Amino acid sequence: MRFNQRTIQPYRIWYQYLQEALNDKDFSNKINKEFYKDWNLTLVKKQTFNNWYTNHKHLFETPDIQMKLYEKDKQTQNTLLVEIPINYTVVRIRKEIGTVLKNKIAKQPDRRFKIVSNRKHLQTAPFDYFLWSYQFRKSTNKTLHDIWDLVFDKIDKRQKKYGVEKRMIKNLKMKRRLLTGAGANVDKTQSIVISRNIRKAKIILNNVCKGIFPGNYALK
Numbered sequence: 001m002r003f004n005q006r007t008i009q010p011y012r013i014w015y016q017y018l019q020e021a022l023n024d025k026d027f028s029n030k031i032n033k034e035f036y037k038d039w040n041l042t043l044v045k046k047q048t049f050n051n052w053y054t055n056h057k058h059l060f061e062t063p064d065i066q067m068k069l070y071e072k073d074k075q076t077q078n079t080l081l082v083e084i085p086i087n088y089t090v091v092r093i094r095k096e097i098g099t100v101l102k103n104k105i106a107k108q109p110d111r112r113f114k115i116v117s118n119r120k121h122l123q124t125a126p127f128d129y130f131l132w133s134y135q136f137r138k139s140t141n142k143t144l145h146d147i148w149d150l151v152f153d154k155i156d157k158r159q160k161k162y163g164v165e166k167r168m169i170k171n172l173k174m175k176r177r178l179l180t181g182a183g184a185n186v187d188k189t190q191s192i193v194i195s196r197n198i199r200k201a202k203i204i205l206n207n208v209c210k211g212i213f214p215g216n217y218a219l220k
Contacts, residue, residue, distance in 0.1 A: 008053070011060050015049045080104055116212050127204070127214065129155075133194045134201035148190035151197075 018036070021027035022045045033041065038059055043052055082100065084093060115122065132154055136147045200217045207215030 008060075011053070012049045015044065015052065019044050116215050118216060122214075130197045130201040130204065133197035134205075137194075137198050144191035144194040147194045151194070 018031070018039070018041075021031055022041060031041070036044075039056065040052075080101065082097075088096075129151055132151045133147055136142060136150050137144075140147070140150075142150065196219060199219055203217040203219075204214050207213060207217065
């Protein structure tokens with residue numbers, strides 16, 4: 001807010017009255033010096049308003065401060081520090097924030113590598129089993145049924161390596177559920193489960209080549 005002579009005039013008159021009181025013995029002792037402590041009353045007594053006002057206009061003016069970006073001394077990497085005047089209303093902030101931040105944000109995703117999945121809760125363990133099934137199929141001449149056993153042996157070895165108690169799973173349906181993920185159809189034979197795992201692994205590998213993980217790996 002810029003002050004012109006019209007807006008300054010009330011303060012000029014105020015100053016003149018105060019100056020008069022300071023120099024009048026009937027009023028000088030009545031002045032609330034605590035209230036006027038920032039005015040520097042010693043100067044008010046002898047200076048003209050214009051000279052005094054130059055160094056004291058901050059007492060009256062509301063600076064024309066605009067919302068702006070703080071380009072220096074950023075606190076955190078990959079962030080922007082925005083300076084907002086305290087006299088801004090929420091409505092004004094909402095109105096102006098877009099203009100202030102234009103071309104400053106959304107230049108890159110929040111994360112360069114982002115999981116892409118149509119599943120709300122992504123179970124990670126089955127992805128290991130898909131890949132292991134594929135790897136065993138590619139590197140051995142084992143049957144799908146044998147690969148089932150190899151995958152479970154690998155699961156047991158990893159559990160032992162990381163101090164996880166060995167799972168004593170004897171129920172065939174529970175093994176199928178483990179290998180395919182919770183909620184999967186557990187009425188399939190070992191060979192069908194491994195076959196599906198291999199096919200899913202291939203789809204995911206293709207997705208990864210495109211920069212997507214895991215992407216859609218549903219079988220048709």
